[in-house]
Amino acid sequence: MLPLGFSSGLPFLLVFSTLSAWLREAGISRTEIGLLSWVALAYSLKFVWAPIVDRYDVPVLARLLGRRRGWMALSQIVTAAGLVGIALGDPQTHLSLTIASALLVAFASATQDVVIDGWRIDAASTERQGMMAASLQLGYRLALICAGAGALYIAEFVNWHSAYLAMAALMGVGLAATVLAPRLDEAAPRERLPFAAAVVEPLTELFRRKGPILIPILALIACFRLPDFVAGVMANSLYIDLGFSKADIANVSKLYGVWIGIAGAFAGGLAATRLGLWWTLLIGAVIAAASNLMFSWLAVAGARLDLLVLAISVDNFAGGFAGSALVAYMSGLTAPGYAATQYALLSSLYALPGKLIGGGSGAVVDAYGYPLLFSATAAIGIPLVILCLVVRRDTTRTAAEKDAEPDGKPALATQPRA
Template sequence: MASTTKRRLSLTAILTDGRIALMLPLGFSSGLPFLLVFSTLSTWLREAGISLTIIGLMSWVGLAYSFKFLWAPIVDRYDVPVLARVLGRRRGWMALAQFGVMAGLVGMAVTGPQVSIPLTIISAVMIAFFSATQDVVIDGWRIDAAPTERQGMMAASLQLGYRLALLCAGAGALYIAELVNWPAAYLSMAALMGVGLVGTLLAPRIDEVRVRKNPPFAQAIIEPLADLFQRKRKMLIPILALIACYRLPDFMAGIMANPLYIDLGFSKADIANISKLYGVWIGIIGAFAGGLALTRLGLWWSLLIGAAIAAGSNVMFSWLAAGNATLTGLTLTISIDNFAQGFAGAALVAYMSGLTSPGFAATQYALLSSLYALPGKLIGGASGAVVDAYGYPVLFTGTAALGIPLVILCLIVRRDTLETVRQKEEAEAQEASAPMAAGSRA
């Protein structure tokens, strides 16, 4: 217990951890391609006179992000020829994915919708595929590189880099396209991918010891799933239920938040300034607060607090709709909600990271992260029907009430969570002492 307390209170060591700083460029590289195959690309396509039908179909390239777990076992268990010998398995895949995104962005700039729509689609698919692959390998490296109690800060640092990249790929690309042209915008974004490549080269090479050797492909798919079932057994059911429902209040409420603002009479400028600019930074502060809570309170308490405040914060939307539709009310609502969502997001990332095993980290995390987003996307589609039938207060009060079963699930998994953290800490301590023991024998 003493060693655990010491690790949790070592705040200075965590804040000066170079691995946390490295998540900034890696998060930037992860976030940069996202808008370039979605809203930014849609703007270019529409400006080029492409039909709305084709623009809508182009959004399907985003399925790569939802189904990345299908090829995550390859990232986990196989080496990239040449690059793996130079950089190691994880960093080799990072570099390959980043070069792939760069090539897709250059291809988009060279072709573009004015030249060839089929080639533009191929470039977009290429960008999305390698971007999703990069997310898989960055998550795998992050989990292998740092212990569970530091995963919250790692995730918060990654989110900061990710949000900065969204500003570049969104507003930045539009400014360049306006001042120069669209090909220049996409070439500039390809050059900015070099930020992530620098992060890859600076990242410690940690996977040679912890990642298993190349197995047969079928084994590479089955083993990560079998490992989860073997370790968790019946407890896996409430664990998966908690992960699937943890962000459900956020997904359901988030879809109806902007329509609520419009219906309450807020202008687009008010929404942009308070929700899209100010709110983003409050969310980042919340993510760092969640990361700090993990170091001070531990994983389970952070998970419990995140579940309670993230769901409970939705009451603020009901309060806003109940005669408090002022700029002050909007600011207060977005402040509480975004802080709570950032906090909960950091806690969930750390929890899912702690459930993975060395050598299976990328595959297992890709599966778990796909699970947490899926129910919200499916059930969230019914949120509009609820508002039409019963009004905004009923929807947001109902999503806040989801915090009750979430807290119960947190209580159910408490013992397993504490045991998982203890086992990981013991394994990390043994791994750290192994080189010292070998040196003393020498």
């Protein structure tokens, strides 16, 4: 899980904030950078093709590696090819090639996330999923260091083309993990349902089990990380516009900040154990949104390195804390018989509004400035608190029901795994 987590995390920043830094340095307008962030919508729409990954084989590769590993290998190879395409392009003269390659990376990387989650669910029992998720998270965060700080260092001392070629080579880590991972398909053959049924069944089960409370649950998930995604699009542009060097950004935001985020993630996990899931979710919603006020302060104060360190510390710790709370919450909403597709749906949903609104963030900055953008995203914490209060009874009831089960597994675990 550690190298698979690394492979999962590596492409994300390369089509998100790291690419935004290259585009801004190349003279691309902030409005266009915001619009280009929409290529990452693939991560929010992955539930659409998740049933295909769950039930159909990749020709040739499936015979050699099995269904899960075949999809892993294909998605990793295509991701690497897309990164090479970005490296060979030039945003100033061939922006269309950069966009097309970034879209290919996002689609292949989102597919990889689906299949890795499916493999994780199949590979370990329920009581071992915590350790699997922890290993995945650590690998993911290490990849963020490479794709953030590592790429910026290479771009600073060599060039952007070399940075993206190096990142394409690092996808070999995930490919090696795919080859070494246990082959699970033969032990768990899957029924070949029509595609429509494969999509509809997990959704209808979720609606049937939760009822009307599912509406505020989905609204909470959709808006929970909205402040982080909007900030992620414009943060690097803010740093560049304030005059920070790429080395400063790499040191503070992409290296130091990642470790602060890891600390926040562990703090969120500990809080869920000691305080309970609902309190952790509420705290995460408040601090993740409020942390965006630090960027407003930085935008007003100017290029102060001490304030940059403080802003990154607060934002990354809050983001890591909130991320752990949200993953635990979404995992608790799934039914074992449909866990892979339902988790793909929920994890897609939480990123969708942020991607859509983030696409217009550059236009807001051009019209009103950075302070207003980040202050407005911080205000999202108010409706998030209200939604947390609405779902409190369902959250505590679900947690109590799972705690009361003698084997720690929900009753739906008797259903055949999708």
